[in-house]
Amino acid sequence: MSVPAGQATSFPPDPLFLGFDVGGTNIKMGLVDNQGRTLVKTMIPTHQERGPADACRRMTEVGRQLTADAGVDFAQVATIGLATPGTMDIAAGLLLQPHNLPAWWEFPIRDCLIETIGKPVAFANDANAAAFGEFWVGSGARYHSIVLFTLGTGVGGGIIIGDLSVDGEHSHGSECGHIHIEFGPHARICGCGQRGHLEAYTSAKAVVQRTKEALFSGRSSSLRDRLGAGGELTSLMVAEEASRDDRLCLEIVMETARFLAIGAVNLMHVIDPGAVIFGGAMNFGGPDSDLGRRFLERIRSEVRLRAFPTLAASTAIEFAQLGGDAGYIGAAGIARLQHQRSRR
């Protein structure tokens, strides 16, 4: 094994990890060191229609090139981390029927990547990988355990307890958006078809739906001017009008915070993590905006109303820090764990 110049000592160099985060549109990847720092990163199109074997070949090629660009011998990459959307069988390394990768169904992706890249591959669900990233070097780095909610078109989740990613016995662990917070015929219908799930109240789609209902009921809002020309309502428009103090839109944002607080409290009473972290794009501007900070503050105050007092006082409620990098960083982190365990 050759080592890069400057690292040739009698000790082997620190291992590095290459993390891949496969999405329906793009595959993000990064070379991550033993401390969770990204040395280099890039992104390639998924081209899902070309199928998973083609993607594995391109991931290998670009991953090798990326490593070379960083001036690192590929031999120093100890283990690969691969995060994909579900459904999947993590233990078997299989993709089952991921809805945004229809050409990849029922495919042994882990073994395919092992074959093309020639290294051990740790396989993870993308939401759990993102949670592991935040846990390792993001908002969760100070805690022994975290729950991550990812807010977007749907609501995903990841749970990390110590070094354990709660993957579940059937690779369905940590589906934090799909818990009932309401039941009965009045409960809202979720993207999964069931009624009353947290996602049915707090996804971007749910925000749009709730806003439409309020407009339909006759509420006044500056949204009416924007929609007059016949545009499509989006959660981003709700956020924009809320940040301009439109009363209805502000109500929708704060009600979303209340629903998320109910979900957060459920997870706090089940897992009792050190921190509950909110990631994903549907964060009403996130930590860098006034509206985002008010949104988070409302989640916190609604949690304080509902959680056991000890937990209300001591559980951190934060935005995620790593943004779109969380997935490949977490995949690399899970690869690092697998590498460490293999050396025991």
Added chain:
Amino acid sequence: MSVPAGQATSFPPDPLFLGFDVGGTNIKMGLVDNQGRTLVKTMIPTHQERGPADACRRMTEVGRQLTADAGVDFAQVATIGLATPGTMDIAAGLLLQPHNLPAWWEFPIRDCLIETIGKPVAFANDANAAAFGEFWVGSGARYHSIVLFTLGTGVGGGIIIGDLSVDGEHSHGSECGHIHIEFGPHARICGCGQRGHLEAYTSAKAVVQRTKEALFSGRSSSLRDRLGAGGELTSLMVAEEASRDDRLCLEIVMETARFLAIGAVNLMHVIDPGAVIFGGAMNFGGPDSDLGRRFLERIRSEVRLRAFPTLAASTAIEFAQLGGDAGYIGAAGIARLQHQRSRR
């Protein structure tokens, strides 16, 4: 170290574990071997009013006597398991404010027992200990992870994933009765004061409350004859009349099953365990009665309606097997884990 006759070999004898399960009325205890078999067991009154130090002295005395009765040298007992009701600080070994042990508040019970009994003590929440017992040698023994709901005056829970008991960062993990399944002003009030928790729908108290409301609304029921003389309605009476096919009582039982299924599905989507197990006395007769079996069958069918299809098809839904022994057996099991870790 002397060993009992017949075990004197050049190998040390298998370690044994003494498990204590402290309740408001009684302390159950048992001597448990390395395979989870109870060699001897007994029960002493808690005498909570005498305080925790007195209890530790009596636990030590009776525990030593119990071990001697089994013909075992006390030196063979490797580690002690101690399960208590919360609130508690597990890491610090402290009782905080357990509501059924008012004379024991803010007490370092683990160290007190270490002092009197002279052995390492593993400290656990009683519901998590019961879950560990079922996981080790009960209904959960075939699975890698379980969720236990304990049905009684309240609804408790325990979550075990691999060797991990989900105790939480603030000793509030696995409070599976205190998850919202409903919100808003119409949601039922829980024993903890919050609205909409699973316990508010499925505890023995909730069953009584829901039955009273139905009677008050004018529903006919054979309960009216029994209550005519001025008795107090209990969940046991509801179970008895349901098993005699009283229509209202049967509805209450089956509605309870539906609520529990909603709670079970929430935990299945968060933890994705191998099995969800229902323990505790409020089980409508449990596995040995026709009503109990119908109750469990209804939980299963309601879970199948609501869970992700993969989980609905593959997650076991069972009654607990160990009854009142689960707590001390699980405490012994957690003691065994601590012992094994201490020898690595």
